[in-house]
Amino acid sequence: MGGLHFLWQSLEIIAKEASKNASNLRMLSTFIIAAAVSLSTVLARAVVPIADSFPNAGSQFSIGLDPADDSNPPPPEPEPISLIELPLPPVALNDEPGSCTLELNPHGTGCINQTTNLQSGSFTLDSNHVTAVVEFVGAPAAPNPASIYTGLQLILIKADGTLFFNGDPWRCITCGMPAKNMVGQSQNLGYPQAFGDGKRVLAGDNIIDCGEFEISEECTPDRVHVYPIHWNVVANGSGPSGTMRELRIHPDGVHLAWSSFTATGQLCYLGRLEFNESPTTGLPLSSRYDLSNINLLFDIDRASTISVNGTEIQVNYDAITIGEVRGFSGTGREITYIGYPAESCNIDVFAIDLYTGTVRRLTSHPEYADPVDISPDDQWTVVMDTRGSGRQMFLAGMRNVPPIIDMITTAVTASTRNNGQRRFFQPWLIDRYGDRGTYFGQQVNGAGNGRPDSVNDPNWNGMADPKWSLDGTKIVYWQALVQPPACGESNPFPCPDSTAAGGRTSRIMLASLTSRESVSKQVIIEAPDVVPWATPFTPGNSDPEYPMLFAGNYSLYGRTCGYANVTIVPTSSGKGVATVAVTYYNFSSDGLSILNGYERVSAQQPSLAMNHVDWYSDLVQTVNGTRHATKKTSSDGFHLSINVMKNIFNANGTLTTTIDGIIYQQPQNGT
Template identity: 55%
Template sequence: MKHIRILTGLVSASAVLSIAHAHTPRDDLDNNVPSPPKAEAISLVRVPLPPVAPSDEKGSCSLDVNPRGTGCVAKHNNLHSGHFLPDNQHFVAIANFTGAPAAPDPASIYQGQHVLVFKADDSTFANGDNWKCITCGLPAENSKGRTLFVDYPQAFQDGKRLFVGDNIIECEEDLVSEACTPKNTYMRPIRWNTSVDGKGPGGAMRELRLHPDNVHLGWSAFTMANGEFGQFSYYGRLAWNPDPVEGEPLVPRYDVEKVYRLFSADPYQNERVIVHPDDPTQLLIQSEVPTVGELRGFGGTGKEVTYVGAAVESSNIDVFATDLTTGVTRRLTSHPEYCDPVDISPNDEWHVVMDTRGTDRQMFLSGLRGIPPLTDIITSSVTSATRNNGQRRFFQPWIIDKHGDRGTYFGQQVNAQGDGVPGGGDFNDPVWNGRADPRWSWDGTKIVYTQIMPYAPACGDPNPLPCYPSTEDGGRIERIIIAHLTGREPLPTYQVEEAADEVPWGELYVPGETQPQRMSPPPGQYVLQGKHSGYAHVTLGGEGDKINFVEVIYYSFSDDGENVLKGTESVTVESPELTLSHVDWYSNLTQTGPWNGTKLTSADGFQLRIDVMVNLFDANGTMTTTVDGKEYYQPANGQ
């Protein structure tokens, strides 16, 4: 295998990120786009959580720890918040309970991973808790065929159903009602048929997201073809099947029908870098085609699908939105740092993202703006993998208006309250970092998100980064925050129009068919013309049609007529194991103009060894990017 491609309180005005050296590319600006919004008032509240168990030992969650006998969680319990319920006063989450007493004690049901509904205000349920476990005590006969792992909890607008992992939870009563009990609650599996004869367990679905019409869903799935690890995303319709006669499991379930792959076999329809259709000696970069990698969700009104897409600027991983009907694509983010989780507000006017912007984590790779995404033909997975250090994350929540990053506007950090001292526990403590997915309330006045602290081996000896003690109750290392956008008027309640089944720019999925392949230009010598002036000579090398070497020489290259790029860059990527890559990178680039700067590697180059599923940074040599005199260095190994 040659390479891997996974297309995976009141705050002051200073909380609106404005970075002079990180101007949005001129191509992204439009005279019709309004001026950036001013910073707005945001009030942050910690959500009370179930008490922390003293240990994982059976019975450690005693009545002394939780007098109500409603369970305890571990300090690290895989906590994830999700959607608000349609009343805007509750939200759903998942957590791992531990320390429960043995049966027949009534509290024995509070053990393992479960789905909860939390109050979003100061009120409580009838038992005095601000949370209610929906799946604790669920009878086995009510959850036949369910998958054990649940993630990304999402709410239907009927207030009776939840979407978790590849399961749907449904209650005969409103979920928040005392009348909704385990006896009248059911957990139904979702099946995606991938076999010609309709038999077997179906395809492995990941990153599932519910469309706001509550009828369709999107998901991603890994692929393995010709020794390469990849990923495609899909869109389909949920159909209730109360009595299936084929396929596993043979229990009442939801099937996905009329499935479309969000991909076209025609590279001119969805590949970023292609051979020019009129001249096979030249390359063409398509900045406005859908390049759906890992699916992230849908727009608030359901018209668009959101996803991590192929880079428009080299080493810059962003999120995009594409209209499901027309294929019109827009770039939601363009800051040089890494963006992944995203949620668009119910009226499509705003999006909240988890992003490394402001941390300088990725700037050594992507800080120099406007470089064509040519090395990205083989480096996209590797550059995205540097966003984390194992389970240590660098995400913080940001809100950006629908027009996106532009000029020196890069949004407003949601959690800008506090002094920012590492380990201090403030809302903006850099030790606390965001998880997927931040979520808007249906009325657009609140955002809920989850944070986690790093733990060994991402900190602590021998890692040079210290493990700070938690300041949260019970020493927990995960917390849920609700951000109240206090200056906003609630949006009116409305029903999202049911979306069409067909995706015209995608391809109808046929069960059992051979997976397509993403098409890079074949090995050879090419020229990329600057849109304004100059050109780049591009060499793509490899065996057969697999590229593992890219070299680019820039000759006074300019796309905008203001910034001029000169110099060379070359990358070789080898993958000795399925998800492991070794990169040998040489860069000597100089740019003059508004984006004045350099991107330089040491004389012996920059070598990076990283597993895209583990994300541990391990490099030799150096890569340094300088922009307007400010230098950005690579992270130290292990950091």
Template identity: 55%
Template sequence: MRLQTALLGPIAWAIASNANPALNHRNDIAPSQPEPIVVTELPLPPVAPNTKPGSCTHRTGCLDRTSSVQSGTFLPDGNHVVASANFTGAPASPNPASIYTGVQLILVKTDNTTFPNGDPWKCITCGVLRNHTLGASYPQAFKDGKRILIETDIVSCGEELLSSEKCTPEKVYIHPIRWDNKADGSGPGGTIRELRIHPDNVHIGFNSFGISSGKIDEYGYFGRLRFNPSPKTGTPSAPRYDIVNVTILFDKHASLPFSVNGSNLIFEPDTITVGEFRGFTGSGKEVTYVGSPVESCNIDLFAADLTTGKVRRLTSHPEYTDPIDVSPDDKWQVILDTRGTGRQMFLAGLRGIPPVTDMASVTVTASTRNNGARRFFEPWLLDHDGDRGGYFGQKINAAGDGSPGSISDPNWNAGADPRWSPDGTRIVYFQNLVQAPACGGRNPLPCPNSTEQGGRTSRVMLAHLTSREPIEQQDVETVSDEVPWGTPYTPGDKMPERSYPGAGNYTLTGKKSGSASVSIAYGHNNPSIMTVGATYHNYSDDELSFISGSEKVKSTPVSVTLNRVDWFSDIVSTGKQKGTKKTGPGGFHLEIDTMTNIFNANGTLTTTIDGEVFKQPANGT
């Protein structure tokens, strides 16, 4: 384990503190103070010289230099982290080391000890996979220490602990997870992604894509895991885990934060709008998710009580927030965010604009957070009540000068998901080094050289919260299958559709003063084309800052995943926040694919706040 540095991280960007108190939760609670954090790097298998068979001479395998190592949760003992890694260069069979090839599930020691073979890592699935291809995403350990979920499989060592010497390849089984989506139970089941284990170790949450009005859409789901040793319907017919008693995390009575009452447009920011399911709080009482914006172009995280549906807004910084993990005692959360990079400020920096045009633009604005495989995310520590007032948390890897290879090197970006240790004193996260085509070639950003062993472009980091005392681990009682505010799912049901306001002219009244004149139009015989315009008349939800001017956005799907927006903005903010959000002559026109996230725009969109100017990224960056 290589010590990188210690840090006492700063509170985040002051420019963002022009927040709208009416839209933030618990502004009356004092912010948490920065605390000492020491970041170390966990050991990993060596890098193979190349991918040719036999190039790896290490007895327990070598990693591919450019493939990502994705860390997951801790084992319940807190001394091991689960991860996926891509092995290469193994000698051909019958050499015993031939099993170290392809994507595998590994354990990595976090306590400076080694396994009996002398390595600080252990491959769980090497020699087991045979004809099964293992996914690489979101490895998560169950609390029994005997099972790990990885992508859509559960890896089990029977009655043995995965970390023990007794857990050998012949005892390891890999069982697929299946979600039944047909009334007769036939077929391979529905496509599921981003699975997260509920703290009761019985339930699970996941996301699934679908097509709605010609555009891609996504919904979160909640269900119970049930082992099926002898499936009678569907494939695969081998022993598997079925997800049963499924509920869509969708409130059909209020699918968006906007509703209509005559000619009035009503905005209710506490509406449950699960855009993308992200996990559960440590106690399992709440579900976390990326929700519909509360402020225009501002993508945030929310939590909703699984029983009551009460919503909490966890983040409000104008940058993009996505993965989250809540500490076991619910008192803290670690998030990944672009805050501090300026990536999203040209869109979301001006605070207090209601998310009216977001009905047309949200898919596109959410897709600007990355540049292809390059993520601009860094890990941040927030307390239970999240962003509020001028508090925007503590950057976990803030120490250092950003030099190549340091923990604050901006070319190393965090990947999902950061995870808490069971005792609440450590956080594990992984990083990937930017690679072509997100740098080099035509891209103005030069590609950096890796300082890691063998030129490895992925690493696993461990943040130690050194002033904290370990918390006592508590068992979480099994929760109900029922989510009262959700929509029960029966195999064969169609995906629900979100109810947007109909075409027409509306008035949105500010919570404190002013109003907005809103127009909504759809394409002729094509409801997937949507145009939303708004003219603001001294609009204010906090009576501190006031919004005037106009904005208009037209959204046109080019394909299921590729969207185009034509954007015209001339907004002025006065009062506490002085700023503008303006498009250049001819407007701002952006095409971006939700699956690739390559920025491609014509025209300009610029936000200025108290004299500081935020411009859009250059195309391709």
């Protein structure tokens, strides 16, 4: 585990350096993706309930082979969805000063480049505008009025087809601000999220505030202020803020959740925002938002992933495993997060009630899920997921396998979801009751023809985060066109040409759910200042330590029948797990699927970012005695080395899952 601790520290340094420079947003985005992969260090310490422990998890044996579940309503029928690309500033030919000419932009309101740093955000209060971050380039030198359109900036985009007063469908909110209005601002403007008051936007670890005016045409540069967020992490209150990432504003507009790397992994927090006009301690000593009433989203009594009672391993089905915060439910009662796999090799998104600690599994498809947003009325989820791509099926296609080997395989399992900058995410719409039976949601952009630059062109990668409009009738998300080295050069797949405006390789998409009526304004449940199941955060205190699992030989009993023999072998230092071996004997946790066979995995970390596994598997599963699945490695085993920062698949040997004759094979090396 020591090497992984150094990895956390190294990644944090990368994030700090990236956030210092506005031009490094893409580097920061790459860091965030890779860091999420490294969450497995934390997640592997905890287990969440599998199968019937979640009312919406289902007990599906494989896609389309789940018996009826009368406890949930029937799945919804597919609905009509209309998609358009939202307008963005024109593209400059290069980044040189003055390259954004009046011929390109007659209004003199700025240009972006082909590979612009771009991130869409959320809808504003009226559901007709979308926040976004872009990087302006090619502005003329001062005193030209257009000189203000430079660098990373927050913009507002019309989502209803109308124009701003100057004829543009977008408006820069932060361009031309006086220096006195942005003292202490950090250059991280990621995940721009509008507050419910319509007057503020959370962008990175800053709050962009227009005072008494809404973020709109009245929000002129002299009225805009940017206030940094300060998290005190030392006992005497001195020094800069603690390092925060993946910040998410609660619907109440008062509380904030965030994740942060520590020497022992990544931890997640919830705190209350309080405006401090004249701070006397901590940096910067400028007007800022301070965080108070901070809860560490960790419960030591529910943090044990697997407990040992004599020679028996017992999975703690009520464990809380918040590896990374992803947001909140629409009404604010739940917080969403990436959790430890509920089924082996299957990484999903979960929600936990801030008041009761009740965990709800939001996704259960065998593919990889991550960015997620819950609708304002809590009845729907939109998630970026690799489902439909087949990318992860060779690992996770066999269902209801206990997540035992995942103690050491989650890093490589998660890393295979990407191929460098090629992400296999697409947006999926799922009702509150989740994946069940033959229902695995509706692909939001599934109605296209799949041709280049169509709405479902697989070369356009879904990015974070999809967001609901407050009226519940629209979804906004953004995509990036695959670029080298994820195509071309040594990669076997050629690079596509962009036909987007100016050859742009990023785009923001608006999905309108045309058959829906606007939902009524929801009653927001304010987050508690004291989360009952969390741990109070005290500045300067040591981070909590996760319980360690001792090496040895154990038995794991199926909740319905059968058992498994489990062997855990420590690393040479004795501080981590090097090998996990499991042999199943008529094992069943759902009363339907019967599992036999073995898996043995050994893991190494040759360098800070590199992970290697030696994997041997021969599993056989039946459901109701008729359906059949296998998960097998070649005779020489499956040996995968993958860098969590690059996600380039490179394996010797094979790992193949076959379900009722359908064969799911691993990706080609280099992809």
